[in-house]
Amino acid sequence: MQITAVYRKLYRQHGPQHWWPGETPFEVMVGAVLTQNTAWSNVEKAIANLRAARLLDAAAIIRTRPARLAKLLTPSGYFNVKARRLRSLCAWYVEQGGFDALSQRDTSRLRSELLALHGIGPETADDILLYAFERPVFVIDAYTRRLFKRLGLIAGDETYEALRAGVERRLARGDDRIALFNEFHALIVAHAKNICRPRPRCEVCCLARTCPATVV
DNA sequence: ACCCAGGGTCATA
């Protein structure tokens, strides 16, 4: 099966996803950090807390005491870790002049700056690049790796960069790669969420770690 | 009670 065929099947099953679930680019960035190894339903609660506290703002977050920030982040788990990570992201964001200034930079520069921040690894950086800055970067997450491995499209032990480059190369044709990469990653996540109940013995398809079958 | 979740960092060998 070709990788583009996987995309078509997912799209036919789940339809358009209109991602990322966030109202502004900054909110997308916050969500990208908070969702690290965490269910999105928990992230929503934490973002609602930030919104209620009028802290969905980089400068405001920097001014907030770490203990208070961590408390607001409680529902998303790893709250002490994420409070620190969010702070470092916000400090960079403000120091560099905010979204409009950052938007002027080329993708590779943005990427290396994001990766230099504490707590921003390759996936979080690519989430931000694709969904906040609208750059043509294919996001590789645990679901993506698992799905492609189970379909026999990859070996599974490639490095993040090798996988990303490989997938991007195999999808390179077409005029709107940003829209394609955006939708593809969203569809993979939708696939993981909407199918496979009950766990762990689903009958249809599942991207959970212990699921015995994967059918797209 | 168990398994899972849209990762990343750090210490160790």
Added chain:
DNA sequence: TATGACCATGGG
């Protein structure tokens, strides 16, 4: 470079 411990909550 490669594993493993650690971070922590909430839903199925």
